[in-house]
Amino acid sequence: MTTKEKIMDVALHMFSERGYEAVSIRDICGEVGIKESTLYYHFKNKMDILDSLIAKFKEHIEGLLIHIDEMPQMPSGKTKKKNAGSTDIIDSYMMDSYLFDPFCNLMIRLMMIEQFHNEEMRALYEKTMFTDPYDIYLRVFRMLATKGTFPESQVDAIVRRYHAYMTMLTYRYLLNGELTEEKKKAYKKEVHALMKGGVI
Amino acid sequence: MTTKEKIMDVALHMFSERGYEAVSIRDICGEVGIKESTLYYHFKNKMDILDSLIAKFKEHIEGLLIHIDEMPQMPSGKTKKKNAGSTDIIDSYMMDSYLFDPFCNLMIRLMMIEQFHNEEMRALYEKTMFTDPYDIYLRVFRMLATKGTFPESQVDAIVRRYHAYMTMLTYRYLLNGELTEEKKKAYKKEVHALMKGGVI
DNA sequence: TTGACACTCTAACAGTCGTTAGGTATTATT
DNA sequence: AATAATACCTAACGACTGTTAGAGTGTCAA
Numbered sequence: 001m002t003t004k005e006k007i008m009d010v011a012l013h014m015f016s017e018r019g020y021e022a023v024s025i026r027d028i029c030g031e032v033g034i035k036e037s038t039l040y041y042h043f044k045n046k047m048d049i050l051d052s053l054i055a056k057f058k059e060h061i062e063g064l065l066i067h068i069d070e071m072p073q074m075p076s077g078k079t080k081k082k083n084a085g086s087t088d089i090i091d092s093y094m095m096d097s098y099l100f101d102p103f104c105n106l107m108i109r110l111m112m113i114e115q116f117h118n119e120e121m122r123a124l125y126e127k128t129m130f131t132d133p134y135d136i137y138l139r140v141f142r143m144l145a146t147k148g149t150f151p152e153s154q155v156d157a158i159v160r161r162y163h164a165y166m167t168m169l170t171y172r173y174l175l176n177g178e179l180t181e182e183k184k185k186a187y188k189k190e191v192h193a194l195m196k197g198g199v200i
Numbered sequence: 201m202t203t204k205e206k207i208m209d210v211a212l213h214m215f216s217e218r219g220y221e222a223v224s225i226r227d228i229c230g231e232v233g234i235k236e237s238t239l240y241y242h243f244k245n246k247m248d249i250l251d252s253l254i255a256k257f258k259e260h261i262e263g264l265l266i267h268i269d270e271m272p273q274m275p276s277g278k279t280k281k282k283n284a285g286s287t288d289i290i291d292s293y294m295m296d297s298y299l300f301d302p303f304c305n306l307m308i309r310l311m312m313i314e315q316f317h318n319e320e321m322r323a324l325y326e327k328t329m330f331t332d333p334y335d336i337y338l339r340v341f342r343m344l345a346t347k348g349t350f351p352e353s354q355v356d357a358i359v360r361r362y363h364a365y366m367t368m369l370t371y372r373y374l375l376n377g378e379l380t381e382e383k384k385k386a387y388k389k390e391v392h393a394l395m396k397g398g399v400i
Numbered sequence: 401t402t403g404a405c406a407c408t409c410t411a412a413c414a415g416t417c418g419t420t421a422g423g424t425a426t427t428a429t430t
Numbered sequence: 431a432a433t434a435a436t437a438c439c440t441a442a443c444g445a446c447t448g449t450t451a452g453a454g455t456g457t458c459a460a
Binding site for chain 1: 317
């Protein structure tokens with residue numbers, strides 16, 4: 001990891017825990033192991049660190065959304081038990097590559113903190129936590145409806161329910177205090193229980 | 201409003217928007233219109249302001265919970281259309297006296313921000329945003345089940361759904377950027393649409 | 401061997417931070 | 431009238447803030 005990457009990594013950890021303003025340049029440099037002037041060789045000022053993190057995050061989710069656009073009509077399609085495909089693809093993109101991903105999880109926390117006084121953060125937060133996920137769920141469940149898993153007339157209601165559950169569980173387990181392995185397990189367990197239990 | 205109350209009011213507005221550490225004593229005093237030394241006449245230090253806000257909030261929700269404990273088996277019970285009672289009591293306690301209440305709404309935002317590096321805040325946040333609401337919904341829907349609105353066997357599933365919807369909508373509309381009248385209306389509209397639409 | 405470049409350092413700047421000592425009015429109590 | 435309490439003030443403290451000028455390093459191409 002280069003010094004620049006290390007600075008961004010340390011800064012994200014600190015920003016997402018205490019907020020941008022509350023973290024000082026000296027806090028970051030102390031943890032990275034460099035002098036303050038060295039940081040200004042890599043970034044033009046403090047805000048430039050935050051901007052770089054946002055740019056990196058935007059690139060990351062852009063990549064995810066492109067992959068979802070290109071996703072197959074039904075992933076592998078080996079097992080044919082009900083809803084299996086939907087769980088797989090949502091697990092893969094929403095959980096493993098987004099909510100559980102260390103970088104993305106910390107960025108979501110940072111957006112949660114900064115959204116109240118930063119309009120750019122607020123817009124990005126709304127898009128990545130509400131608008132985009134809803135669109136993804138809609139796409140997945142529409143696909144499943146064409147496969148005959150359930151009537152197309154029910155898609156809207158099912159997507160609303162699924163989105164509500166996923167959002168609640170995300171805030172309950174993945175954005176509440178430290179993200180432990182236990183919380184990830186509890187989150188996955190609840191999601192799968194809902195799928196099996198026919199609550200969706 | 202006394203000077204002490206004004207300090208707490210201004211501090212809460214600033215803390216809930218930018219976070220505790222990012223707000224300075226001079227920021228607060230400038231807005232209140234006093235000198236810094238005057239603030240130290242009313243509070244022993246900066247943390248004392250935060251502690252006072254937390255104490256006030258705890259008292260507030262304690263009062264709400266006691267009122268719910270003492271609530272009648274069925275409020276007024278004049279109209280008998282399905283689910284009418286549940287909506288009324290939840291509107292009254294959860295929305296008007298909690299989520300929409302200016303003081304509580306700002307305290308929730310503050311807890312959202314501070315929970316990641318303050319264990320007391322995290323515990324209070326979990327209790328007031330997840331544990332307590334779930335218990336309240338459970339109590340209300342159990343009561344409705346005994347009235348025959350729906351089978352008792354369905355109570356658990358219904359409460360899970362209701363809690364998920366309410367939590368999602370709260371984060372989507374009431375804890376996302378500025379709390380406008382439009383957002384309150386959109387929130388209420390979605391909640392009532394879910395009740396009428398039989399999605400619950 | 402020289403020069404250019406990438407990277408890190410020392411040392412300091414002006415401004416802001418939380419906090420405090422000590423003074424001054426106004427009001428209530430004796 | 432004297433005393434005490436309440437609520438505010440001026441002025442400053444040492445520590446910390448983001449940021450910068452300028453001086454080394456080491457590596458590589460000419």
